[in-house]
Amino acid sequence: xxxxxxxxxNLKFHVHTFGxxxxxxxxxxxxxxLSTAGGKISNSPEESDIIIVNTCAVREKSEEKxxxxxGRLATSKKKKKKTIGVVGCVAQLYGSELLEKRPFIDFVLxxxxxxxxxxxxxxxxxxxxxxTNWSRDYNEIPHEMTFRESNISAYVTIMEGCNxxxxxxxxxxxxxxxxxxxxxKIIQEIQCLADKGYKEIQLLGQNxxxxxxxxxxxxxxxxxSEANRAxxxxxxxxxxxxxxxxxxxxxxxxxxxxxxCHQLHLPVQAGSSSVLxxxxxxxxxxxxxxxxTLLRSLMPDISLSTDIIAGFPGETEEEFLETLSILEEVRxxxxxSFRYSPRPLTVACQEKDTVPFEEKKRRLIxxxxxxxxxxxxxxxxxxxxxxxxxxxxxxxxxxRLYSGRNEGYQVVNFKSxxxxxxxxVDVRITSCGPYSLHGEAVKQ
Ligand code: 5AD
Ligand code: SF4
Numbered sequence: 001x002x003x004x005x006x007x008x009x010n011l012k013f014h015v016h017t018f019g020x021x022x023x024x025x026x027x028x029x030x031x032x033x034l035s036t037a038g039g040k041i042s043n044s045p046e047e048s049d050i051i052i053v054n055t056c057a058v059r060e061k062s063e064e065k066x067x068x069x070x071g072r073l074a075t076s077k078k079k080k081k082k083t084i085g086v087v088g089c090v091a092q093l094y095g096s097e098l099l100e101k102r103p104f105i106d107f108v109l110x111x112x113x114x115x116x117x118x119x120x121x122x123x124x125x126x127x128x129x130x131x132t133n134w135s136r137d138y139n140e141i142p143h144e145m146t147f148r149e150s151n152i153s154a155y156v157t158i159m160e161g162c163n164x165x166x167x168x169x170x171x172x173x174x175x176x177x178x179x180x181x182x183x184x185k186i187i188q189e190i191q192c193l194a195d196k197g198y199k200e201i202q203l204l205g206q207n208x209x210x211x212x213x214x215x216x217x218x219x220x221x222x223x224x225s226e227a228n229r230a231x232x233x234x235x236x237x238x239x240x241x242x243x244x245x246x247x248x249x250x251x252x253x254x255x256x257x258x259x260x261c262h263q264l265h266l267p268v269q270a271g272s273s274s275v276l277x278x279x280x281x282x283x284x285x286x287x288x289x290x291x292x293t294l295l296r297s298l299m300p301d302i303s304l305s306t307d308i309i310a311g312f313p314g315e316t317e318e319e320f321l322e323t324l325s326i327l328e329e330v331r332x333x334x335x336x337s338f339r340y341s342p343r344p345l346t347v348a349c350q351e352k353d354t355v356p357f358e359e360k361k362r363r364l365i366x367x368x369x370x371x372x373x374x375x376x377x378x379x380x381x382x383x384x385x386x387x388x389x390x391x392x393x394x395x396x397x398x399x400r401l402y403s404g405r406n407e408g409y410q411v412v413n414f415k416s417x418x419x420x421x422x423x424x425v426d427v428r429i430t431s432c433g434p435y436s437l438h439g440e441a442v443k444q
Contacts, residue, residue, distance in 0.1 A: 008039035008121060014048040018066055019056025021239060022204050023088055025155035027054045030114055032145035037118050046076050050083045050121060055090035057170050059341040066090055074104040089174035096130040111175055112139055138181040143189040152392055152422045154193045158186050159205035167280045167347040171206055183213040187226050194232035200390055203238040209245035221253040228257045236260045244282035246291055255298040261407045262299045267307035271326030272319035275312055285326060292330055303408025305334040310367050311360025312340045313353040320363050327370055333378060333408055335371050339364045372434045379432035386442055389427045391420045416441035
Protein backbone atom coordinates (compact mmCIF):
# COMPACT_ATOMS: atom_id res chain seq x y z
CA UNK A 1 0.00 0.00 0.00
CA UNK A 2 1.29 3.47 -0.92
CA UNK A 3 2.48 5.23 2.21
CA UNK A 4 1.94 8.72 0.72
CA UNK A 5 -0.23 10.10 3.49
CA UNK A 6 -3.23 12.13 2.53
CA UNK A 7 -5.43 14.23 4.66
CA UNK A 8 -9.18 13.58 4.65
CA UNK A 9 -9.94 17.26 4.26
CA ASN A 10 -13.04 17.78 2.09
CA LEU A 11 -13.74 14.05 1.96
CA LYS A 12 -17.17 12.97 3.10
CA PHE A 13 -17.59 9.78 5.09
CA HIS A 14 -20.55 7.72 6.16
CA VAL A 15 -20.65 5.00 8.84
CA HIS A 16 -23.50 2.49 8.59
CA THR A 17 -24.12 0.38 11.68
CA PHE A 18 -25.77 -3.01 12.04
CA GLY A 19 -26.30 -4.67 15.41
CA UNK A 20 -25.92 -3.89 19.06
CA UNK A 21 -25.02 -0.87 21.22
CA UNK A 22 -21.40 -2.04 21.27
CA UNK A 23 -21.33 -1.64 17.48
CA UNK A 24 -23.02 1.75 17.76
CA UNK A 25 -20.31 2.90 20.15
CA UNK A 26 -17.57 1.42 17.93
CA UNK A 27 -19.04 3.34 14.98
CA UNK A 28 -18.95 6.53 17.03
CA UNK A 29 -15.29 5.85 17.77
CA UNK A 30 -14.54 5.15 14.08
CA UNK A 31 -16.38 8.34 13.07
CA UNK A 32 -14.21 10.13 15.63
CA UNK A 33 -11.01 8.86 14.03
CA LEU A 34 -12.19 9.92 10.56
CA SER A 35 -13.36 13.36 11.59
CA THR A 36 -10.16 13.97 13.57
CA ALA A 37 -8.33 13.23 10.31
CA GLY A 38 -10.33 15.99 8.63
CA GLY A 39 -13.25 14.01 7.15
CA LYS A 40 -16.79 15.38 7.12
CA ILE A 41 -19.56 13.12 8.36
CA SER A 42 -22.42 12.59 5.90
CA ASN A 43 -25.80 10.90 6.15
CA SER A 44 -25.76 9.94 2.52
CA PRO A 45 -23.77 6.89 1.38
CA GLU A 46 -24.27 7.94 -2.28
CA GLU A 47 -22.53 11.27 -1.77
CA SER A 48 -19.75 9.93 0.47
CA ASP A 49 -16.15 9.24 -0.53
CA ILE A 50 -15.56 6.78 2.30
CA ILE A 51 -18.11 4.30 3.59
CA ILE A 52 -17.56 2.16 6.64
CA VAL A 53 -20.03 -0.68 7.22
CA ASN A 54 -19.97 -1.93 10.79
CA THR A 55 -21.42 -5.44 10.75
CA CYS A 56 -23.25 -7.87 13.03
CA ALA A 57 -23.00 -11.66 12.80
CA VAL A 58 -25.23 -12.67 15.70
CA ARG A 59 -28.07 -14.00 13.53
CA GLU A 60 -28.37 -15.07 9.89
CA LYS A 61 -30.84 -12.26 9.27
CA SER A 62 -28.31 -9.57 10.18
CA GLU A 63 -25.84 -11.08 7.70
CA GLU A 64 -28.49 -11.17 4.97
CA LYS A 65 -29.33 -7.51 5.56
CA UNK A 66 -25.63 -6.70 5.29
CA UNK A 67 -25.26 -8.42 1.92
CA UNK A 68 -28.21 -6.58 0.47
CA UNK A 69 -26.78 -3.26 1.77
CA UNK A 70 -23.40 -4.10 0.26
CA GLY A 71 -25.13 -4.84 -3.07
CA ARG A 72 -26.55 -1.31 -3.06
CA LEU A 73 -23.11 0.14 -2.27
CA ALA A 74 -21.57 -1.77 -5.20
CA THR A 75 -24.11 -0.12 -7.53
CA SER A 76 -23.45 3.33 -6.10
CA LYS A 77 -19.67 2.82 -6.39
CA LYS A 78 -20.14 2.44 -10.17
CA LYS A 79 -21.55 5.99 -10.26
CA LYS A 80 -19.03 7.63 -7.92
CA LYS A 81 -15.57 6.46 -6.88
CA LYS A 82 -15.43 5.59 -3.20
CA THR A 83 -13.57 3.62 -0.57
CA ILE A 84 -15.61 0.91 1.11
CA GLY A 85 -14.47 -0.64 4.38
CA VAL A 86 -16.27 -3.55 6.08
CA VAL A 87 -15.58 -3.79 9.81
CA GLY A 88 -17.01 -5.54 12.88
CA CYS A 89 -18.16 -9.09 13.54
CA VAL A 90 -18.80 -10.31 9.97
CA ALA A 91 -15.44 -8.80 8.97
CA GLN A 92 -13.74 -10.78 11.75
CA LEU A 93 -15.58 -13.96 10.81
CA TYR A 94 -14.83 -14.08 7.09
CA GLY A 95 -11.75 -11.83 6.77
CA SER A 96 -10.21 -11.70 3.31
CA GLU A 97 -12.91 -14.04 1.93
CA LEU A 98 -15.17 -10.96 1.89
CA LEU A 99 -12.71 -9.15 -0.39
CA GLU A 100 -12.44 -12.13 -2.72
CA LYS A 101 -16.20 -12.56 -3.05
CA ARG A 102 -16.98 -8.84 -3.23
CA PRO A 103 -14.14 -7.07 -5.05
CA PHE A 104 -15.75 -3.65 -4.63
CA ILE A 105 -14.75 -3.77 -0.93
CA ASP A 106 -11.43 -2.02 -0.23
CA PHE A 107 -10.61 -3.15 3.28
CA VAL A 108 -11.79 -5.45 6.05
CA LEU A 109 -11.08 -4.87 9.73
CA UNK A 110 -12.04 -6.95 12.77
CA UNK A 111 -13.14 -5.29 16.04
CA UNK A 112 -9.64 -5.32 17.58
CA UNK A 113 -8.15 -3.41 14.63
CA UNK A 114 -9.96 -0.08 14.48
CA UNK A 115 -6.95 2.02 15.38
CA UNK A 116 -5.55 1.07 11.96
CA UNK A 117 -8.37 2.91 10.20
CA UNK A 118 -6.72 6.27 9.84
CA UNK A 119 -3.49 4.67 8.56
CA UNK A 120 -5.42 2.75 5.89
CA UNK A 121 -7.51 5.72 4.85
CA UNK A 122 -4.46 7.99 4.70
CA UNK A 123 -2.81 5.71 2.16
CA UNK A 124 -4.22 5.64 -1.36
CA UNK A 125 -6.05 2.26 -1.30
CA UNK A 126 -4.38 0.85 -4.39
CA UNK A 127 -4.11 -2.48 -2.61
CA UNK A 128 -6.80 -4.31 -0.72
CA UNK A 129 -6.24 -4.70 2.99
CA UNK A 130 -7.49 -7.12 5.67
CA UNK A 131 -6.68 -7.16 9.37
CA THR A 132 -8.44 -9.49 11.76
CA ASN A 133 -5.75 -9.87 14.42
CA TRP A 134 -6.70 -10.39 18.03
CA SER A 135 -5.24 -8.29 20.77
CA ARG A 136 -4.96 -9.46 24.36
CA ASP A 137 -5.75 -6.09 25.88
CA TYR A 138 -8.58 -3.64 25.37
CA ASN A 139 -7.85 -1.43 22.37
CA GLU A 140 -7.89 2.14 23.57
CA ILE A 141 -8.90 4.83 21.07
CA PRO A 142 -8.59 8.29 22.69
CA HIS A 143 -12.12 8.87 23.98
CA GLU A 144 -12.00 12.61 23.29
CA MET A 145 -12.18 11.73 19.58
CA THR A 146 -15.49 9.85 19.81
CA PHE A 147 -18.08 11.40 17.51
CA ARG A 148 -21.25 10.84 19.52
CA GLU A 149 -24.77 10.70 18.10
CA SER A 150 -26.28 12.24 21.21
CA ASN A 151 -25.13 15.03 23.48
CA ILE A 152 -27.43 13.89 26.28
CA SER A 153 -26.78 10.17 26.72
CA ALA A 154 -23.46 8.44 26.03
CA TYR A 155 -22.19 4.90 25.66
CA VAL A 156 -19.01 4.02 27.50
CA THR A 157 -17.42 0.68 26.67
CA ILE A 158 -15.97 -1.01 29.76
CA MET A 159 -15.06 -4.42 28.37
CA GLU A 160 -15.18 -6.38 25.16
CA GLY A 161 -15.35 -10.01 24.14
CA CYS A 162 -16.82 -13.00 25.89
CA ASN A 163 -15.55 -16.18 27.55
CA UNK A 164 -18.90 -17.87 27.97
CA UNK A 165 -19.40 -19.82 24.77
CA UNK A 166 -23.17 -20.17 25.00
CA UNK A 167 -23.74 -22.98 22.54
CA UNK A 168 -25.76 -20.89 20.05
CA UNK A 169 -23.63 -17.75 20.11
CA UNK A 170 -21.04 -16.57 17.63
CA UNK A 171 -19.79 -13.63 19.73
CA UNK A 172 -16.79 -15.39 21.37
CA UNK A 173 -15.58 -16.14 17.81
CA UNK A 174 -16.06 -12.63 16.48
CA UNK A 175 -15.15 -10.52 19.52
CA UNK A 176 -12.61 -12.86 21.08
CA UNK A 177 -11.94 -13.37 24.77
CA UNK A 178 -12.94 -10.91 27.50
CA UNK A 179 -10.77 -7.81 27.66
CA UNK A 180 -11.48 -5.26 30.37
CA UNK A 181 -10.67 -1.60 29.97
CA UNK A 182 -8.67 -0.01 32.80
CA UNK A 183 -11.02 1.63 35.31
CA UNK A 184 -8.90 4.78 35.30
CA LYS A 185 -9.64 5.30 31.58
CA ILE A 186 -13.34 4.57 32.03
CA ILE A 187 -13.68 7.06 34.87
CA GLN A 188 -11.73 9.69 32.90
CA GLU A 189 -14.14 9.26 29.99
CA ILE A 190 -17.18 9.50 32.26
CA GLN A 191 -15.80 12.63 33.93
CA CYS A 192 -15.16 14.19 30.55
CA LEU A 193 -18.76 13.41 29.48
CA ALA A 194 -20.06 14.94 32.71
CA ASP A 195 -18.04 18.09 32.04
CA LYS A 196 -19.59 18.30 28.57
CA GLY A 197 -23.06 18.22 30.10
CA TYR A 198 -24.12 14.61 29.42
CA LYS A 199 -26.90 13.48 31.73
CA GLU A 200 -26.82 9.72 31.27
CA ILE A 201 -24.19 7.06 30.63
CA GLN A 202 -24.62 3.48 29.55
CA LEU A 203 -21.77 1.16 30.40
CA LEU A 204 -21.27 -1.42 27.67
CA GLY A 205 -19.81 -4.89 27.46
CA GLN A 206 -20.85 -8.41 26.43
CA ASN A 207 -20.79 -9.48 30.06
CA UNK A 208 -20.37 -6.38 32.24
CA UNK A 209 -20.89 -8.25 35.51
CA UNK A 210 -17.56 -10.03 35.13
CA UNK A 211 -15.67 -6.71 34.77
CA UNK A 212 -12.30 -6.65 36.56
CA UNK A 213 -9.91 -3.71 36.39
CA UNK A 214 -6.69 -5.10 34.86
CA UNK A 215 -4.64 -2.76 37.08
CA UNK A 216 -6.30 -2.89 40.49
CA UNK A 217 -8.58 -5.94 40.15
CA UNK A 218 -11.52 -3.83 41.33
CA UNK A 219 -14.84 -5.32 40.20
CA UNK A 220 -18.05 -4.16 38.55
CA UNK A 221 -19.64 -3.03 41.84
CA UNK A 222 -16.55 -0.89 42.53
CA UNK A 223 -16.87 0.59 39.04
CA UNK A 224 -20.52 1.54 39.62
CA SER A 225 -19.60 3.26 42.88
CA GLU A 226 -16.76 5.17 41.19
CA ALA A 227 -18.95 6.19 38.23
CA ASN A 228 -21.56 7.46 40.67
CA ARG A 229 -19.17 10.25 41.69
CA ALA A 230 -19.21 12.02 38.29
CA UNK A 231 -20.98 15.29 38.98
CA UNK A 232 -23.66 16.15 36.42
CA UNK A 233 -24.35 12.55 35.37
CA UNK A 234 -27.75 11.67 36.80
CA UNK A 235 -28.51 8.23 35.40
CA UNK A 236 -26.17 5.26 35.03
CA UNK A 237 -27.22 2.11 33.15
CA UNK A 238 -25.32 -0.94 31.98
CA UNK A 239 -25.73 -3.68 29.44
CA UNK A 240 -25.41 -6.69 29.11
CA UNK A 241 -25.60 -8.64 32.35
CA UNK A 242 -25.25 -12.41 32.56
CA UNK A 243 -27.45 -14.13 35.16
CA UNK A 244 -24.57 -16.47 36.03
CA UNK A 245 -22.35 -13.52 37.03
CA UNK A 246 -25.04 -11.26 38.43
CA UNK A 247 -24.32 -11.42 42.17
CA UNK A 248 -26.13 -10.30 45.30
CA UNK A 249 -23.32 -7.79 45.75
CA UNK A 250 -24.13 -6.17 42.36
CA UNK A 251 -27.84 -6.08 43.21
CA UNK A 252 -27.10 -4.41 46.55
CA UNK A 253 -24.77 -1.91 44.86
CA UNK A 254 -27.54 -1.09 42.36
CA UNK A 255 -29.90 -0.39 45.23
CA UNK A 256 -27.39 1.66 47.25
CA UNK A 257 -25.82 3.65 44.41
CA UNK A 258 -27.99 6.68 43.93
CA UNK A 259 -27.49 7.26 40.18
CA UNK A 260 -27.74 3.65 39.05
CA CYS A 261 -31.16 3.25 37.45
CA HIS A 262 -33.52 0.65 38.83
CA GLN A 263 -33.51 -1.08 35.48
CA LEU A 264 -31.84 -4.29 34.38
CA HIS A 265 -31.56 -6.25 31.16
CA LEU A 266 -31.00 -9.84 32.27
CA PRO A 267 -31.20 -12.24 29.31
CA VAL A 268 -32.80 -15.54 30.31
CA GLN A 269 -32.94 -17.01 26.75
CA ALA A 270 -35.27 -19.91 27.72
CA GLY A 271 -37.52 -20.94 30.59
CA SER A 272 -36.55 -24.60 30.76
CA SER A 273 -33.53 -25.78 32.77
CA SER A 274 -32.81 -28.56 30.28
CA VAL A 275 -32.68 -26.10 27.35
CA LEU A 276 -30.54 -23.72 29.44
CA UNK A 277 -28.15 -26.61 30.07
CA UNK A 278 -27.92 -27.37 26.34
CA UNK A 279 -27.36 -23.66 25.75
CA UNK A 280 -24.46 -23.79 28.24
CA UNK A 281 -25.88 -20.84 30.14
CA UNK A 282 -24.62 -21.87 33.58
CA UNK A 283 -27.88 -21.38 35.54
CA UNK A 284 -31.23 -23.11 35.98
CA UNK A 285 -34.72 -21.65 35.72
CA UNK A 286 -34.93 -21.71 39.53
CA UNK A 287 -31.62 -19.90 39.98
CA UNK A 288 -32.71 -17.23 37.50
CA UNK A 289 -36.01 -16.76 39.31
CA UNK A 290 -34.20 -16.49 42.66
CA UNK A 291 -32.19 -13.55 41.26
CA UNK A 292 -35.39 -11.87 40.09
CA THR A 293 -36.92 -12.33 43.56
CA LEU A 294 -33.81 -10.86 45.18
CA LEU A 295 -33.82 -7.87 42.79
CA ARG A 296 -37.48 -7.16 43.45
CA SER A 297 -37.06 -7.48 47.19
CA LEU A 298 -34.26 -4.89 47.09
CA MET A 299 -35.85 -2.62 44.44
CA PRO A 300 -39.61 -3.15 44.19
CA ASP A 301 -39.81 -0.60 41.37
CA ILE A 302 -37.14 -2.25 39.19
CA SER A 303 -37.87 -2.48 35.48
CA LEU A 304 -36.73 -5.77 33.95
CA SER A 305 -36.11 -6.83 30.39
CA THR A 306 -34.78 -9.99 28.82
CA ASP A 307 -33.80 -11.85 25.63
CA ILE A 308 -35.61 -14.98 24.47
CA ILE A 309 -34.61 -17.51 21.82
CA ALA A 310 -37.52 -19.53 20.43
CA GLY A 311 -37.00 -22.95 18.84
CA PHE A 312 -33.52 -23.82 20.07
CA PRO A 313 -32.40 -27.17 18.54
CA GLY A 314 -34.29 -30.03 20.16
CA GLU A 315 -36.64 -27.73 22.13
CA THR A 316 -39.75 -29.80 22.86
CA GLU A 317 -43.25 -28.37 23.20
CA GLU A 318 -43.05 -28.90 27.00
CA GLU A 319 -39.74 -27.05 27.15
CA PHE A 320 -41.17 -24.23 25.04
CA LEU A 321 -44.18 -23.94 27.36
CA GLU A 322 -41.71 -23.27 30.18
CA THR A 323 -40.50 -20.21 28.28
CA LEU A 324 -44.08 -18.95 28.10
CA SER A 325 -44.54 -19.66 31.80
CA ILE A 326 -41.38 -17.79 32.82
CA LEU A 327 -42.70 -14.76 30.92
CA GLU A 328 -45.97 -15.07 32.87
CA GLU A 329 -44.11 -15.52 36.13
CA VAL A 330 -41.63 -12.64 35.82
CA ARG A 331 -43.79 -10.24 33.80
CA UNK A 332 -40.85 -8.41 32.19
CA UNK A 333 -41.34 -4.78 31.15
CA UNK A 334 -39.76 -5.50 27.79
CA UNK A 335 -38.26 -8.42 25.88
CA UNK A 336 -36.18 -8.94 22.75
CA SER A 337 -37.14 -12.22 21.15
CA PHE A 338 -35.52 -14.14 18.32
CA ARG A 339 -36.05 -17.29 16.32
CA TYR A 340 -33.04 -19.57 16.81
CA SER A 341 -30.61 -19.04 13.99
CA PRO A 342 -27.75 -21.50 13.38
CA ARG A 343 -24.37 -19.77 13.39
CA PRO A 344 -21.08 -21.10 12.07
CA LEU A 345 -18.47 -22.35 14.57
CA THR A 346 -21.00 -22.74 17.39
CA VAL A 347 -21.69 -26.05 19.14
CA ALA A 348 -25.47 -25.79 18.61
CA CYS A 349 -25.20 -25.52 14.83
CA GLN A 350 -23.50 -28.91 14.75
CA GLU A 351 -26.40 -30.56 16.57
CA LYS A 352 -29.35 -32.10 14.78
CA ASP A 353 -32.16 -29.56 14.81
CA THR A 354 -35.53 -31.25 15.23
CA VAL A 355 -37.57 -28.05 15.37
CA PRO A 356 -38.85 -27.20 11.88
CA PHE A 357 -38.53 -23.61 10.64
CA GLU A 358 -42.31 -23.04 10.64
CA GLU A 359 -42.51 -24.29 14.22
CA LYS A 360 -39.75 -21.90 15.32
CA LYS A 361 -41.72 -19.09 13.71
CA ARG A 362 -44.93 -20.14 15.47
CA ARG A 363 -43.19 -20.27 18.85
CA LEU A 364 -41.67 -16.84 18.33
CA ILE A 365 -45.08 -15.37 17.51
CA UNK A 366 -46.56 -17.00 20.64
CA UNK A 367 -43.80 -15.47 22.77
CA UNK A 368 -44.38 -12.05 21.23
CA UNK A 369 -48.18 -12.19 21.55
CA UNK A 370 -48.02 -13.20 25.19
CA UNK A 371 -45.46 -10.51 25.98
CA UNK A 372 -47.50 -7.87 24.15
CA UNK A 373 -50.47 -8.66 26.37
CA UNK A 374 -48.31 -8.50 29.54
CA UNK A 375 -46.74 -5.20 28.53
CA UNK A 376 -50.10 -3.65 27.77
CA UNK A 377 -51.33 -4.66 31.23
CA UNK A 378 -48.18 -3.34 32.94
CA UNK A 379 -48.24 -0.08 30.99
CA UNK A 380 -51.96 0.46 31.66
CA UNK A 381 -51.24 0.29 35.37
CA UNK A 382 -48.94 3.33 34.97
CA UNK A 383 -51.68 5.63 33.67
CA UNK A 384 -52.11 8.60 36.03
CA UNK A 385 -48.58 8.32 37.44
CA UNK A 386 -46.08 11.18 37.18
CA UNK A 387 -42.60 9.99 36.22
CA UNK A 388 -39.19 11.48 35.50
CA UNK A 389 -38.27 11.33 31.80
CA UNK A 390 -34.99 12.27 30.15
CA UNK A 391 -36.04 13.99 26.93
CA UNK A 392 -33.84 13.03 23.96
CA UNK A 393 -35.63 14.96 21.21
CA UNK A 394 -38.83 15.16 19.21
CA UNK A 395 -40.79 11.98 18.52
CA UNK A 396 -39.85 10.69 15.06
CA UNK A 397 -43.38 9.49 14.28
CA UNK A 398 -45.22 12.47 15.75
CA UNK A 399 -42.93 15.52 15.64
CA ARG A 400 -45.31 17.70 17.67
CA LEU A 401 -44.51 15.44 20.65
CA TYR A 402 -41.31 15.18 22.63
CA SER A 403 -39.76 11.80 23.29
CA GLY A 404 -37.55 10.31 25.96
CA ARG A 405 -37.13 7.43 28.34
CA ASN A 406 -38.08 6.95 31.96
CA GLU A 407 -35.82 5.37 34.57
CA GLY A 408 -37.08 1.95 33.51
CA TYR A 409 -35.85 2.69 29.96
CA GLN A 410 -39.38 2.77 28.56
CA VAL A 411 -40.12 5.12 25.67
CA VAL A 412 -42.36 8.02 26.74
CA ASN A 413 -43.84 10.41 24.13
CA PHE A 414 -45.31 13.54 25.61
CA LYS A 415 -46.70 17.01 25.07
CA SER A 416 -44.80 19.99 26.41
CA UNK A 417 -45.25 23.73 25.93
CA UNK A 418 -41.51 24.35 26.46
CA UNK A 419 -38.58 22.91 24.59
CA UNK A 420 -37.28 20.33 27.06
CA UNK A 421 -34.73 18.50 24.89
CA UNK A 422 -31.79 17.38 27.03
CA UNK A 423 -33.67 17.93 30.27
CA UNK A 424 -35.32 15.77 32.91
CA VAL A 425 -39.07 16.37 32.84
CA ASP A 426 -41.91 15.19 35.07
CA VAL A 427 -44.47 13.60 32.79
CA ARG A 428 -47.99 12.52 33.71
CA ILE A 429 -48.91 9.31 31.85
CA THR A 430 -52.28 9.64 30.13
CA SER A 431 -52.38 6.64 27.78
CA CYS A 432 -50.19 3.80 26.53
CA GLY A 433 -49.59 1.10 23.98
CA PRO A 434 -47.68 -2.16 24.56
CA TYR A 435 -44.37 -0.60 23.51
CA SER A 436 -44.58 3.01 24.69
CA LEU A 437 -46.18 5.41 27.14
CA HIS A 438 -47.85 8.72 26.30
CA GLY A 439 -48.35 11.73 28.50
CA GLU A 440 -47.92 15.42 29.15
CA ALA A 441 -45.26 17.43 30.94
CA VAL A 442 -46.35 18.52 34.38
CA LYS A 443 -46.10 22.30 34.95
CA GLN A 444 -42.66 23.18 36.28
N1 5AD B 1 -30.01 -17.34 17.29
C1 5AD B 1 -30.97 -16.53 17.80
N2 5AD B 1 -30.72 -15.59 18.70
C2 5AD B 1 -29.44 -15.44 19.12
N3 5AD B 1 -28.87 -14.59 19.99
C3 5AD B 1 -27.55 -14.84 20.04
N4 5AD B 1 -27.24 -15.84 19.20
C4 5AD B 1 -28.39 -16.24 18.62
C5 5AD B 1 -28.71 -17.24 17.67
N5 5AD B 1 -27.79 -18.03 17.16
C6 5AD B 1 -29.65 -13.62 20.77
C7 5AD B 1 -29.55 -13.91 22.28
C8 5AD B 1 -28.66 -12.81 22.76
C9 5AD B 1 -29.03 -11.68 21.82
C10 5AD B 1 -28.04 -10.58 21.75
O1 5AD B 1 -29.12 -12.32 20.56
O2 5AD B 1 -30.85 -13.79 22.81
O3 5AD B 1 -28.90 -12.46 24.10
FE1 SF4 C 1 -22.98 -14.76 23.42
FE2 SF4 C 1 -23.40 -16.03 25.74
FE3 SF4 C 1 -21.28 -14.39 25.46
FE4 SF4 C 1 -23.75 -13.35 25.57
S1 SF4 C 1 -22.74 -14.51 27.21
S2 SF4 C 1 -22.13 -12.80 24.10
S3 SF4 C 1 -24.98 -14.92 24.53
S4 SF4 C 1 -21.62 -16.32 24.37
